[in-house]
Amino acid sequence: MSEDPRWLDGNALGGLLQELFGAEMTGAPHTCQSCGTESPVAAHRLYLGAGTVLRCPVCDQIALVAVALRDRHMVHLTGAWRIEMPRV
């Protein structure tokens, strides 16, 4: 289907975010550093390639860049993220 855009959405990032932050975060709001729009992580655009890039659905500003190396993840976050997790 050549008409299909080559991007997915933040739902597909749920596993990595849970690994990184120990919490379900696809429903968590992220506020864009550039345009200020607050939207759930799941509603962001996700580009998968050699690394992972999450972008604001309104202005395309980068919200997250993640690269999986052999022994670690390298993650760059921008804007405001909210993390909620159960207390231990």
Add this chain to the structure above:
Amino acid sequence: MAPARIAWRLAAVKDVLVETPRAKTLVLDVPGWPGHVAGQHVDVRLTAEDGYQAQRSYSIASAPENEKLALTVERLEDGEVSPYLTDELGPGDELELRGPIGGYFAWRSEDGGPLLLVAGGSGLVPLMAMVRHRAANSSTVDTRLLVSARSSEEVLYRDELARLAAGDGLAVHQTFTREPPAGWSGFARRVDADVLGQVGPAPSQRPRIFICGPTAFVERAADLLVGLGHDTAAIHLERFGPTGG
């Protein structure tokens, strides 16, 4: 709440069901599985002998009430993972996965309705988990399911949907974009505003909306629903595409 730590687990393939010419359902036994919510997915990881790994997300097709976990996988011709899952795996094989994942694209029967579920092709999988969950709880929540497929042969869970549609409060609509069955009098075109208007519910009923399918399909359906006056905050989207194969 999902448990904080997410671990890779080895699932045992118990059965493989042929759903359509291109899709199969893997029925899995997952030791230590913590349970899931309808709409959630898992990450599947394949590791080659040289250590190379490929990872993809697959929606859970089974209801939380089902004893075994079921994933329905559509084979993508040039996919890196799906051909292995649909063509190579068989009963007795093992599969590495982690989950359940997600909370945004999820529905519990106590969340209520009315519900509007819109599926493009194999985007039906997580929506089927919701329909099965609804049935397992004898829920009568007003539910409209719209399935868009190229032909009748490509509709997943055909017989089960026909059975469930006879029950209380569930309406199953289909539209065929390429080859409608002979004598078909229903929708035979791409999803448009008229189709969505006929399927309903009306925006005034404030339905919870879940749309899953290829990115272009989801974008279009969401735009149409907003155009009809539905609240963007009530519209939940999940997209998949070639980079997800």
